[in-house]
């Protein structure tokens with residue numbers, strides 16, 4: 001009894017001390033610091049980047065509120081503690097708070113969120129002062145340090161040594177491989193005699209396509225799939241270990257972060273063991289590949305052409321380029337760093353490109369009139385040439401500057417594969433925000449919210465909404481068409497651009513200068529700096545931007561020059577039934593497929609490293625020979 005009398009007050013005192021030390025005092029300090037910035041702020045009970053606490057809170061506090069309290073508003077703490085709100089709510093919280101920059105304050109830290117192009121461009125231009133938040137990327141070092149996970153001098157060293165790999169010669173290889181692999185993919189997706197059949201999981205096919213292109217243009221490897229080896233799965237083939245690693249990358253990284261290697265090697269759970277096995281397999285294969293590539297490079301130089309052009313060849317050659325021995329030791333990637341970089345090229349370049357091809361196809365299937373215009377332009381561009389005779393130098397610029405390029409720009413605007421760009425500061429930094437200087441306290445984590453700035457009405461030419469069902473209902477009152485996929489936005493007629501420029505607040509000098517162009521002149525629309533950042537910008541912008549552009553445009557061009565992509569309607573009508581329908585009946589059934597696809601793009605998106613449809617959800621499509629379309633001719 002006496003001991004209980006002592007224990008209870010001690011426990012109470014300990015709890016009060018804990019709450020004061022870890023919650024009340026830090027929260028008070030953070031609120032004070034946030035107030036001093038002069039920016040708007042919202043207080044939330046916990047820090048979302050403290051993963052253990054955030055997970056605990058999601059399971060308890062958040063769940064309790066979600067069961068008993070009415071649905072949260074767009075600016076409620078229940079929404080703002082989640083990492084997905086920029087994806088789900090886009091620009092809505094900014095609009096409701098009446099600002100394009102606000103802070104989220106919690107006991108664990110301050111988050112700076114912005115959808116303001118002017119603020120984003122300052123942060124990206126001052127890369128040294130606003131470095132990447134590298135501790136978020138620690139797990140990515142599983143094979144070795146690399147250009148994605150480092151900062152400061154280490155990053156400069158990696159960037160200097162990896163950039164030459166993304167040469168125009170390599171892009172040519174990407175072009176050639178994509179043309180050939182896409183034709184191969186289409187032969188599988190379209191039945192004999194061009195009979196159209198439903199492709200239920202198009203995302204899986206674009207994932208393989210992108211892996212094949214990375215395999216060839218990145219690692220110099222032709223990937224053999226089980227169907228091409230007589231249907232026999234080869235458990236230890238390079239392809240299967242590469243595919244396994246790329247599809248299970250999140251699991252592998254989490255396991256390696258939690259458990260020691262010796263445990264995973266003998267883990268009692270089979271899936272843990274196979275993940276670890278794949279991780280080790282890939283490492284062994286890559287080390288072997290690096291060794292044999294180094295040997296090949298020592299051969300006489302006239303046989304080098306094929307072995308230096310891919311990414312691995314360029315990195316290995318870079319290892320030996322420096323003639324000065326001392327410099328070689330300082331500025332030379334170790335084998336583990338070559339491996340680490342090849343691995344992050346795969347992570348950074350696989351899903352991002354694959355999903356962009358997939359989503360652009362879906363968006364074009366949702367917009368048949370624009371798809372038709374693209375196909376007409378493609379026919380002009382290629383002038384009857386067979387795919388194998390398309391020229392990189394001649395055809396690629398036409399694709400980039402044409403309607404397909406506009407479709408790609410718009411697809412990346414509405415579904416950016418990367419959700420937010422994180423930056424972290426270790427000392428106070430001053431930014432000009434809405435014309436005033438704001439000093440942001442040290443240790444603030446910055447999030448440049450891509451979906452939000454891509455829909456910020458201040459920075460984009462816009463019209464009233466045309467589609468009643470565009471993917472936006474979290475934003476209750478949709479006042480413009482920025483939720484809609486409208487590639488025409490990127491083909492600006494000078495007259496409308498002038499109107500836009502006059503009404504925009506933040507303008508680049510180039511945009512102002514361009515107002516002197518003739519009224520009837522059409523040109524690609526150039527957004528204000530900081531407003532369009534699918535590949536980020538500044539010194540840490542995407543290294544594989546052109547690699548990705550070449551791959552995505554080449555793949556789409558091959559597909560659309562021969563086929564139309566349609567939404568599949570199997571859920572509502574069988575083929576024979578559709579064939580016997582009147583035009584009106586067909587349109588009704590197509591509208592159902594359209595509404596469902598819009599619903600999925602709106603409600604079933606998530607972000608696991610990159611933005612994607614949630615596991616198990618897909619939008620089925622069909623490829624039909626041009627002229628044989630079932631719904632829109």
Ligand code: HEM
Nearest residue numbers: 147148345348349352353418534535536540542543544548
């Ligand atoms: C549609 C396709 C792609 C998109 C939208 C994309 C987007 C991005 C973004 C936003 C970043 C900056 C991330 C940050 O700062 O947190 C980035 C960085 C990077 N990307 Fe991409 N990327 C794409 C394709 C690729 C491809 C194909 C590769 C390589 C094969 C690649 C390699 C890289 C690398 C190495 C970095 C790190 C650069 C550095 O930190 O210096 N990306 N990418």
